Amino acid sequence: MYEVGRFRRIALLALLAVVLTFVAILVARLLQVEQLYVPLAVAGVPGCFPIVLAVAVVAWTRSRYFADVWLTDTTDQLIVSAHPDFVTAVDQRRAESH
Structure with missing residues (x-):
C-alpha cells in the first residue's frame, strides 16, 4: 500500500x-511582469506540460494495487500473481487451513 500512496x-x-505553472503565467x-514572460513560456510549453503530464499518467497507472488469481484444472490450487507480501x-493462509 505504501507504493500505491507514493x-x-x-x-x-x-x-x-501544471496548475501552479498556469497560475504563475x-x-x-496580470501584474505585467515582462521579465517572467519568456521563462514561464519556456517552462510551460516545451518543458512542463507534456513531460509532467506524462509523468502524472505513468505514476497514476503504477499506483493501482492488484492481484490476479487463476484457477488451475482442480479447485485445490490457485496461481496468484501479486505483490510479494500478498x-x-x-501461502500462510493455505498452510494454516491444511
Whole structure:
C-alpha cells in the first residue's frame, strides 16, 4: 500500500506543478511582469506540460494495487500473481487451513 500512496502522490504533485505553472503565467500577465514572460513560456510549453503530464499518467497507472488469481484444472490450487507480501499472506493462509 505504501507504493500505491507514493505513486498517487507523485501523480498529484505533477498535476499540481501544471496548475501552479498556469497560475504563475496568469499572475505574470496580470501584474505585467515582462521579465517572467519568456521563462514561464519556456517552462510551460516545451518543458512542463507534456513531460509532467506524462509523468502524472505513468505514476497514476503504477499506483493501482492488484492481484490476479487463476484457477488451475482442480479447485485445490490457485496461481496468484501479486505483490510479494500478498503472496506470502496467501501461502500462510493455505498452510494454516491444511
